[in-house]
Amino acid sequence: MAKTIFITGASSGIGKAAAILFSKQGWNVAATMRNPQHENELQQYPTIKVYALDVTQTDSVTQAVEQALADWQHIDVLLNNAGYGLAGPLETASEEKVMDQFNTNMFGVMRTIKALLPNFRAIGGGTIINITSIGGLVGLPFNSIYHATKFGVDGLSESLNYELRPFNIRVKVVAPGGVITDFATRSLQRTMDGASVYDAALEKVFAAFGTNAANYSTADQIAEVIYQAATDDTDQIRYVAGQDAQALYGAWKSMSNEEFFAMVNQRFGLS
Numbered sequence: 001m002a003k004t005i006f007i008t009g010a011s012s013g014i015g016k017a018a019a020i021l022f023s024k025q026g027w028n029v030a031a032t033m034r035n036p037q038h039e040n041e042l043q044q045y046p047t048i049k050v051y052a053l054d055v056t057q058t059d060s061v062t063q064a065v066e067q068a069l070a071d072w073q074h075i076d077v078l079l080n081n082a083g084y085g086l087a088g089p090l091e092t093a094s095e096e097k098v099m100d101q102f103n104t105n106m107f108g109v110m111r112t113i114k115a116l117l118p119n120f121r122a123i124g125g126g127t128i129i130n131i132t133s134i135g136g137l138v139g140l141p142f143n144s145i146y147h148a149t150k151f152g153v154d155g156l157s158e159s160l161n162y163e164l165r166p167f168n169i170r171v172k173v174v175a176p177g178g179v180i181t182d183f184a185t186r187s188l189q190r191t192m193d194g195a196s197v198y199d200a201a202l203e204k205v206f207a208a209f210g211t212n213a214a215n216y217s218t219a220d221q222i223a224e225v226i227y228q229a230a231t232d233d234t235d236q237i238r239y240v241a242g243q244d245a246q247a248l249y250g251a252w253k254s255m256s257n258e259e260f261f262a263m264v265n266q267r268f269g270l271s
């Protein structure tokens, strides 16, 4: 029997690439997104069905899960991919922007997991894959709120493995580095509305991030890592995805915190 994957944020980027890859591999795909009325590519794949889902709305999550289960009867893998970036100094972030960032990137993940756990228990197991970021393992400048959400999802995932193991449910994390998607354009918000005392440092940091783009992965490459996580039948929890992410994580693991802090400061032209 074909397996089924349920994906959030499948309208573009990594989520859409994963939907297409899993479909090509013979899976049924519940491709969920905020605005399915704008989608006209995924429906061309016979094993992909598109559903409306906004991860910030519990009712929307519940309805999409019910519809997908009515269509496919079982869901074997949940891919929590929906998310966006919030960059800039913490001090300039409104409470609303901070709350919105957590509501999507972290509480959205909790909502879908809670909605799908009864299905996983009923079918005797399953796999939950949460897309975090290298910024869920390593802190970089002027991304504190985004990193907090992704570190949060990393911790959530590691801990959940203990309570879900008796039900044969695994929780995995795919942590990409830079990926060429809409993330750095329409999916990136800034904390600041105007000038601030951080502007000189910010300019250096954003310029340095810009020069790294040559090392970014494609969404298709990250989808391959997601497919591996979904099918390798191992207890591996973290999949650091992309050469840039692996290099940075390797450096972080090989250095003391103080050495790493000095290296990042130097690389970004900070103090």
Ligand SMILES: NC(=O)c1ccc[n+]([C@@H]2O[C@H](COP(=O)([O-])OP(=O)(O)OC[C@H]3O[C@@H](n4cnc5c(N)ncnc54)[C@H](OP(=O)(O)O)[C@@H]3O)[C@@H](O)[C@H]2O)c1
Binding pocket: 008, 009, 010, 011, 012, 013, 014, 015, 033, 034, 035, 053, 054, 055, 056, 081, 082, 083, 084, 085, 104, 131, 132, 133, 134, 175, 176, 177, 178, 179, 180, 181, 182, 183, 184, 186, 187, 219
């Ligand atoms: N690209 C990178 O460099 C990078 C690096 C590390 C981690 N990531 C992570 O990868 C994931 C996917 O991002 P991407 O790179 O593929 O960027 P993307 O192309 O901008 O995709 C982001 C997706 O999230 C969806 N989304 C945002 N808020 C949502 C909500 N409230 N409910 C449902 N869906 C929502 C977007 O839907 P709409 O079309 O409705 O806006 C879109 O489908 C994110 O979690 C991101 O943090 C990306």
